[in-house]
Amino acid sequence: MKILVIQQKMIGDVLTSSVLFEALRERYPKAQLDYLINSHTMPVVENNPFIDEFILFTPETEKSKKELWNLAQSISKRDYNVIIDVYSKLSSNLITALSGAKTKISYYKYYSSFIYTHNIKRDKQTNETCGLAIVNRLQLLEPLNIHIQSAKPKIYLTSEESETSKQFLISNGINLEKALIMISVLGSGTNKTYPFDYMSQVIDQIIATTNGQILFNYIPKQEAEAKAIFNLCKPETQTHIYMNLFGKSLREFLALTAHCHALIGNEGGAVNMAKALNIKTFTIFSTWIDKDTWNIFEEKNINESVHLKDYKPKLYSGKTEKDVKPQAMELYQEFTPNLFESKLDRFLKTINR
Numbered sequence: 001m002k003i004l005v006i007q008q009k010m011i012g013d014v015l016t017s018s019v020l021f022e023a024l025r026e027r028y029p030k031a032q033l034d035y036l037i038n039s040h041t042m043p044v045v046e047n048n049p050f051i052d053e054f055i056l057f058t059p060e061t062e063k064s065k066k067e068l069w070n071l072a073q074s075i076s077k078r079d080y081n082v083i084i085d086v087y088s089k090l091s092s093n094l095i096t097a098l099s100g101a102k103t104k105i106s107y108y109k110y111y112s113s114f115i116y117t118h119n120i121k122r123d124k125q126t127n128e129t130c131g132l133a134i135v136n137r138l139q140l141l142e143p144l145n146i147h148i149q150s151a152k153p154k155i156y157l158t159s160e161e162s163e164t165s166k167q168f169l170i171s172n173g174i175n176l177e178k179a180l181i182m183i184s185v186l187g188s189g190t191n192k193t194y195p196f197d198y199m200s201q202v203i204d205q206i207i208a209t210t211n212g213q214i215l216f217n218y219i220p221k222q223e224a225e226a227k228a229i230f231n232l233c234k235p236e237t238q239t240h241i242y243m244n245l246f247g248k249s250l251r252e253f254l255a256l257t258a259h260c261h262a263l264i265g266n267e268g269g270a271v272n273m274a275k276a277l278n279i280k281t282f283t284i285f286s287t288w289i290d291k292d293t294w295n296i297f298e299e300k301n302i303n304e305s306v307h308l309k310d311y312k313p314k315l316y317s318g319k320t321e322k323d324v325k326p327q328a329m330e331l332y333q334e335f336t337p338n339l340f341e342s343k344l345d346r347f348l349k350t351i352n353r
Contacts, residue, residue: 179212184265
């Protein structure tokens with residue numbers, strides 16, 4: 001038995017879809033289980049013991065029809081029995097169509113349903129704490145007679161990575177006995193980033209409540225934006241922020257986050273990674289993102305989240321995510337920190353040391 005799972009694009013998607021492999025391994029202990037992902041997302045699934053091989057979708061493949069065709073042809077020669085296409089877009093449609101697999105599973109879309117032997121319709125709501133993003137992925141296993149209700153993504157760090165990051169923090173003045181909080185200061189785009197002046201107020205509240213230590217999650221090219229948020233914080237708050245302590249790679253970020261007591265900030269891959277590391281999270285959702293889909297493992301004092309819709313539902317009455325997206329920045333101005341100040345305060349008191 002040879003099975004290929006396809007999940008291209010974002011880090012959070014790749015991590016979330018990795019839950020399929022543990023269930024597949026239990027059902028087919030001797031199967032070859034491979035994962036087709038974008039090359040830049042590899043760090044979040046590295047060392048996963050349930051995945052045999054990674055097939056990487058490179059930037060060159062994304063830009064070139066010829067390279068995509070070559071990739072599809074190479075996959076067809078691997079003779080997979082089953083394709084599970086979680087991505088379900090044009091490139092994965094092509095790869096699946098040419099694969100020669102007897103069983104081809106994906107989400108239902110009227111224009112591509114002819115390619116697949118099983119077309120799964122997504123649920124629109126769930127009572128499972130794991131959230132719709134995971135529930136809908138697990139449904140893709142049902143044609144294989146695998147029926148599970150919940151699963152949690154996991155990130156596998158080596159003992160060497162954990163120890164190296166620990167010593168890095170200590171050598172740079174971090175007291176691991178004191179509250180250490182990672183701030184996801186920037187989203188993946190402007191319309192997924194909490195306004196800088198509001199974020200600085202959130203960080204001020206974190207320090208006022210915990211008297212802890214703050215790390216910023218950003219990459220070097222985002223330094224100017226991260227610095228802008230730092231400059232908006234109160235002078236007292238700034239003394240608690242270690243601006244120059246950040247992971248130079250995604251694996252380094254993961255190892256640093258594993259030593260934190262919480263991750264707080266913009267919804268996105270960083271939040272999903274923290275949850276997979278069993279780190280507490282407090283998530284600020286973008287004003288246009290569907291919280292019901294991506295709010296996974298919500299639990300009081302463990303993984304909490306806020307969305308403008310929670311406080312001002314009338315702004316969303318009768319509107320879809322597509323309707324709201326163009327208004328994201330305007331809606332952000334309505335999403336003032338005072339709306340969730342008490343909720344954040346209660347959460348912070350659970351991590352204060």
